[in-house]
Amino acid sequence: MAMNGLIIFITWTDPRLNSPMYFFLGHLSFLDVCFITTTIPQMLIHLVAKNHIVSFVSCSTQMYLVFSMGVAECILLAFMAYDRYVAICHPLSYAQIMSRQVCVKLVSTAWFFGLINGILLDYMTFRGPFCRDNHIENFFCEAPIVIALSCGDPQFSLTTIFADAIVVLLSPMVLIVISYAHILASILGRASSSGRGKTFSTCASHLTVVIFFYTSAMFSYMNPRSTHGPDKDKPFSLLYAIIPPCATPTSIVFKTRK
DSSP states (O other), X not given: OHHHXXXXXXXHHOGGGOSHHHHHHHHHHHHHHHHHHHHHHHHHXXXXXXXXXXXXXXXXXXXXXXXXXXXXXXXXXXXXXXXXXXXXXXXXXXXXXXXXXXXXXXXXXXXXXXXXXHHHHHHHHHSSXXXXXXXXXXXXXXXXXHHHTOSSOOHHHHHHHHHHXXXXXXXXXXXXXXXXXXXXXXXXXXXXXXXXXXXXXXXXXXXXXXXXXXXXXXXHXXXXXXXXXXXXXXXXXXXXXXXXXXXXXXXXXXXXXX
């Protein structure tokens, strides 16, 4: 979290980093800080406290924030891939295509859909009745696990969340794949090995976060719930909720500034 805070401070205060890539990186770091603070503090409290009770309101609020930040990060990662595509494949038109106004609109779009989508998913999770005390087998309130504790039929809620995950996860993933396919074609077409190495190093950190975040989120929300139990879900919840926010591509900052 400290490194993300440092990135936010540097990218938002240093005029030498006034470019779309650092603009997106600063907002990604801010999203990561928000993401971590919705899960880690409560988990640490439960590790040291004897009372592990989470109120209905606290669980609902945490889930809304996790959904909102997660969806916003999915979309922002796709926009960052598009930014890299424009920078590498259309360098002469980069400043015109990725203007300040366009960058602000893209970030605003990510936040807007994240906040709206969080309302939908939170409602679908808690629409059913909960008629007894329940034990959540995870370190934070995650939708599929909470829905399974409902006294009503969870099928409609699970189906809706599955359909939403297809749109939220696969649509940005398509944009990322297309962007990097064009980037790869452009890299392979270059004769300079040094140019290839610099391009690969610039994109490697972003790709690492994308792989961790998307694969773990897809496993948690796009698989049949009968295939595994909560103990198998925990590692994947950990991957998309904690590991990617802690693995923000800090190397981009330092490699570019050399």
